[in-house]
Amino acid sequence: MNSKRSRIRRAAAVTAAAATALVLAACGTADDGPAGHGGHTATSPSAPAAASQGRHNAADVAFAKGMIPHHRQAVRMAGLAPGRAGSAEVRELAEDIRKAQGPEIGTLSGWLTSWGEEVPAEGAADHSAHGADGMMTAGQMDALEDSSGAAFDTAFLEMMIEHHEGAVAMARTERADGAYGPAKKMADAIIASQTAEIARMNKLLGRD
Incomplete structure (x- = not known):
């Protein structure tokens, strides 16, 4: 039991x-x-965030494709200053422009490549399709190259003011119509820096 x-x-x-x-x-x-x-x-949550940050639209593409040749021309203009400018202030300004815009060309090119878009070719002549306002003509560039001293300084400053105004207009369009966060951030930086440089150049021209 x-x-x-x-x-x-x-x-x-x-x-x-x-x-x-x-x-x-x-x-x-x-x-x-x-x-x-x-x-x-x-x-x-980071996946949607990454997707959102990576989203771009036609305005972003137009901004990158327009700003690349625009920056290239500014860098080319700035590259003329060391051997031609009569003013140390103009040489310093040109170097600041070169240092700022050179790296941005690489960034813009990288975005286009990642989006499967074609990067504008070096020396592309017609940029009007991209709304690249303020671009200098071939004749204007030749005249700048042929000048020196005070004449170069005046021509450089007047041309670069017009060039910067075009870039600011393009950046404002990107801010209004773009979708890609980093591109809109670059547009903000361009507006701030180039507006300040326009004021700086007007002062050098005695227009302040």
């Missing part, structure tokens, strides 16, 4: 242990599940 009760108790204990193990296993699975999904959930 006692042996029979012992067997019953052992069977009940085994059953209880098995039930406990099942409960613990279920709890463990439940805990692991949310933790695992929690890891994905923690990263999932």
Whole structure:
């Protein structure tokens, strides 16, 4: 009789242990599940954010394609100053322009490549399709190259003011119509820096 009760108790204990193990296993699975999904959930908000940041539209493409040749011409103009400018202030301004716009050309080109768009070729002549206002004609560039001293300084400043005004207009269009965050941020920087440089150039021309 006692042996029979012992067997019953052992069977009940085994059953209880098995039930406990099942409960613990279920709890463990439940805990692991949310933790695992929690890891994905923690990263999932960044996926839409990344997609949002990577989204671009036609205005962004037009901005990049227009600003690349625009910047290239400004860098070319600035590159003439060291050997032609009569004023140290003009040489310093030209170097500031070169340092600012050179790296932006690389950034803009990288965006176009990542979007599957063609980067404007070096020396492309017709930029009007991209709305690149303020671009100098070939004749104006030749005249600038042929000048020196005070004549170069005046021509450079007057041409660069017009050039900067075109860039600011393009940047404002990007701010209004663009969708790509980094491009809109660059547009803000262009507006701020080139507006300040326009004021600086007007002062050098005695127009302030």
